Amino acid sequence: MRPAPLLLVLLLAWAALGGVVLAGALPRWSWALVATVIGTLALLDLWRQARRPSPQVQRELPEALALGVRREVGLRLQTTEPMRVQVFDLVPGGWPLESLPQCVQLRPGHACALHYTLQPQQRGRFRFEGVQLRIRSPWRLWWQQRTLPPLLDVRVYPNFVPLTRFALFSADQASRLVGAHVKRRRGEGTDFHQMREYRVGDSLRQLDWKATARARKLISREYQDEKNQQLLLMLDSGRRMLASEGGLSHFDHALNASLVVAYLALRQGDAAGLFAVGGERRWVQPQRGMGTVEHLLRASYDLQPQPVATDYLAAATEVSLRQRRRALVMLVSNVRDEDIEDLLAAVRLLQRRHLVCVASLREHELDGALEGEVHTLEDAAQAGAAALYLQQRTKAHEALRSEKVMVLDVTADALPAALVERYLAVKREGLL
Template sequence: MQPTRHLITIAIIWAMVGFAASLWEPLAPIWLWGGGVAAVFILVDIVAGFLQKLPTVERTLPGRFAIGIEQMVPVKLHNPGAMSLRVQCYDGLPGDAVSGELPWTGRLPARGHAAVKYPVTISERGLKDFAPAHLRIFSPLRLWTRNCRSGENQTTRVYPNYEPVLRYALLAMANRAEQMGIVKKNRTGMSREFHQLRDYQLGDQLSKIDWKSTSKRLSLISRDYQEQRDQTVILAVDCGRRMRALDGGVPQFDHCLNAMLLLAYTALRQGDHVGIIGIGGSDRWLPPVKGVQSMTTILNHLYDYETSTSPSDFSEAAERLMTRQRRRALVVMLSNIRGEDGHQLIEPLRMIRRRHVTILANLQEESVTKRIETPAAALDDALEVGATAIYLEERAKVLGELRAHGIFTVDSLAKELPIALANAYLGAREMV
């Protein structure tokens, strides 16, 4: 049991009266009488506090959280005792969780309960543990408090922020994906997958005429083709130390995950298979899955991906990828390369390019872009701008060499990467 502010205030007042009684003797009886009465109430209150039955806590966690997205957590506090209780409750949140409405303070009716909902925002992905709640129970006269913990340890999953995927889904249902900047290109007839027969139209190529049907109908009949389905897209995400850098307060790695989710959703809607492989300190592999319902599988696979302090070994990653994906596919590698990575990166990507259509999605650092656009007002500023220009020139040189070897490249800021990557996928898909 711990004293409250009320008990400390009573003790201070009694001490002040005692000091005054030492200076003026007529106050001594009042001091003694008041102290005796206060002691009785204090003792009765502490005994009553010990006899109070402890409340219990039931927490209902949402099925999933998304980083940076506020979620409501319902909590029910039960009072099994015959007296009402005044309680202060602070739930056992994970270390990276924030709630602006805790601790909750209120009264629990006798043999009743109180239902509480509080908002929680979690800033990191992965498995998160909610510990038992911390309770502070006030004695009947609120002179003492008793601390205890109640409830269960519960675990929940925190996923990447897939809001862009949901927004795209809603727009796609209304055939308005172009509002997000995703350009759907019409490539009918390029993939040679037969769709249907139709009447000949002026301008149709002779190779599209179905002569057998034409001879039966005695009129020209053309074959209609559609984009080939059942292709495979492999997302290779760099989990090395370069991806730990912050961009807009969020690690670049999380920006990549958001872009991967939108690309995965786009590919699944196109009827393609989507697989995922981790490179740079990670040996994770998700075999290709198909169907929009497979987004749940992809989310469950990606939610606990973490970066490491290891450098990215692109040669080893290329060998693993070639071993696990032998059928021709579209490989999308997401990383943050620099000029010095050229000799380590170009040859592995060339090896992948021999079998697969390859896209390298490279993240630009927003701070670097801002620095090159800021006017130089002093010598130090000019030196920084010059070094930044050299840095960007070396990166552009590596990307140019990759393009010369037939590798598609996307060089984009983190906030623009999801849309740029989706457009690159739609542009390269006909090459698979």
């Protein structure tokens, strides 16, 4: 319970009255009388406030939220007595809020609805601990703070909003939405689809001469990309993925990009799975069907990168035991020179059965590290360290390429497009 401004004003007036009494303008008993009146009113108001029933509060919010996506939350308040309240929701994680706190006047028989927006900053399971109200007393002398239910558990998933948008487009159109450059081909692929009349632009390889002779017109064979192939996304959840850019960790960027390419693979009729390595391990067996997206989200929503070294060879051994069918294995990490020996051993093991692609995340700061002007010894030291780091990074990538591994050296924001382009290129070239 805290004094309201009105009570503070009364106390200041009482103190000023004391100065008048000391000056002899008023009798001393008048000062005591005013003190008694103010104290009595304050105690009565305090007693009345303590007996007042709390408003009823309902929160309107889905139990599934998306990382980094603003969401509107509704609060509905009802009361049996008129009262003035300040409303603040106990949002978990210190997430950014807009339009809170709010001060509203409640009236009996009328529900008061107010809204605010929040933006989840971490994935996982979180709890709203209740709604905090500051209620003004009937005579406006006190503010009382009360914390009321409802408690609410919510799950914050990786950003699935782009996936819902992709559902409105074809697989090629969705690929372009993430920035991938799709090379259109007509009638080419590895699986026979149908016979049709020749069209301008068809290659001579597509012509079926026997069918052409029978029909007495040019007939082309039309092929399509092979379906029901396997895609396994290996995500490094170790210390290399703790770096942050754009308000998200590298692991979050990798997870969001992996969900995009998995969604497009499922749209193409392929099976997609997930294997998180480094920290806590999670395995989702590659499966077909759009329901797999939900499995991937549920398996990864509370997965966090850990400050531990990733054992690439142990992870590759587990993949070899679990994934018996040939697959495109996309490993997303931040490759460093000191990890290369273990990583090379891992990719050699994987390549016995699978096609391997390594996406190595690059920090944005590195792109401009060598372009800045050097004025001080500290600037020179930083530029030299950046140059050495980039040289070692390039050396590690070349070592992987020498083993015929597909290597993507990309920044976090370019990762979704890079993964999608590589996946489509593998499909187009029939490498699986």
